[in-house]
Amino acid sequence: MNETQRVAIVTGGSRGIGRETVSRLAADGFAVVVGYAGRAADADAAVDEVTAKGGRAVAVQADVADEQAIATLFDRAEQEFGGVDVVVNAAGVMNDPTPLAEMSLAEFDRIMRTNVRGAFVVSQQAARRVRAGGAIINFSSSVTRLQQPGYAPYGASKGAVDTMTLILARELRGRDITVNAVAPGPTATALFLDGKPQEVIDRLAAAPPLERLGEPTDIAEVVAFLAGPARWVNGQVLYANGGIA
Template sequence: MMSTNEKKVAIVTGASRGIGRAAAERLARDGFAVIINYASSDAAAREAVNAITATGGDVKAFKADIANETQVEALFDFTEQEFGGVDVTVNCAGIMITKPVVDFTVEEFDRMHAINVRGTFLVSREAARRMRAGGAIINISTAAERQAMPAYGPYAMSKDAVEGLNLILARELKGRDITVNTVGPGPVATELFLNGKDEALVERIASFNPFNRIGQPPEIAEVISFLAGSARWINGQTIYVNGGMN
């Protein structure tokens, strides 16, 4: 086990639940010191911190709205103060509103894009400014736009914007030894995906997959771990992780 001073440091946004929490837990097992960023639930953040601490992980939590520029700067300030720097940034924070385009309100559209697009931009920008050589920026997209699923239009738009940043930022960081990649999960058993769906609908969605099921958060975290670690020759790419759904 590395000492605190030798450990690489990872910020994971949206890490109090779902894919973010699974990513934080996996990176802690990989030997990273982890900052759990969350926006609302203090209780969920404490639970995530306690789970990692119980397995010997080095972890702190920091509450910040990633759509707020000042709070994003404070998140990175806190990380540098606690652990000395930042090596990996995993941007898992996001919201998903699903309904037909004709039923979408401008307020819903703006709220979703504030987190999914503006938030990803702000976190990626701050990471690009501060991260140490040998690092990795990992954003989260979706396979929904490739599946062209009805009711996912504005959500897919927000994640297409994330993918649009990917290769450009990777090239802008030339000479810094920092990779930029995106992970695009298919349906995953998280609160974000399951909310508002009954069992029959989930089973129908699962039936489209060759494995006849939806994904689990640790399966996405495994790919995040790979990109945060030895995968230095993968850069500017989007990796879809959906069990062969598309």
């Protein structure tokens, strides 16, 4: 084992932005633990892609809201690769556009469990285990600025992530660990595209001055920046949305 190799955990690493982040961090030389909830075949494919290029990766199933499962995920990272340097919490869920007055409490609870409790559980383990010189990167959303109707639970959950992220950055004073959040705008992932009519997708793609949807690679670039050279960026929410807001 390369004792100097940096190690990253990426939750939600089986597809979408998380999957692209796995590939990018591996290309930057990280050994990667691919955390996933239920898509084992996709997680295995992400690992295979890394190892085919000479990198090191393992897939570990874990519900981000389950504290025991996440503790085990971190245990596995330490057992396989010797420690943890970067944690990227890309796992998340989104509600279908629904007015707040019509939203079920069951749907509200589903969003909060994964996006808020999950961010808390992952951040708590990261705060305990990430080595000096490391980084914790949570995922927010540009919905917190855009205030798009129909996304009250999702937007509220990401507002909570912002607050946790900024407070944790200050709580880790003296540890040489940065804590930031990335807030994508509309990005061409299954999470975003599924269930949306084409005219809605086209309208959202035209909104940024760059006149396109973001791609997972665009967001992975921001994560790689925060995971590597961005040592003087700390306690921030970076809006990666092509200038939409």
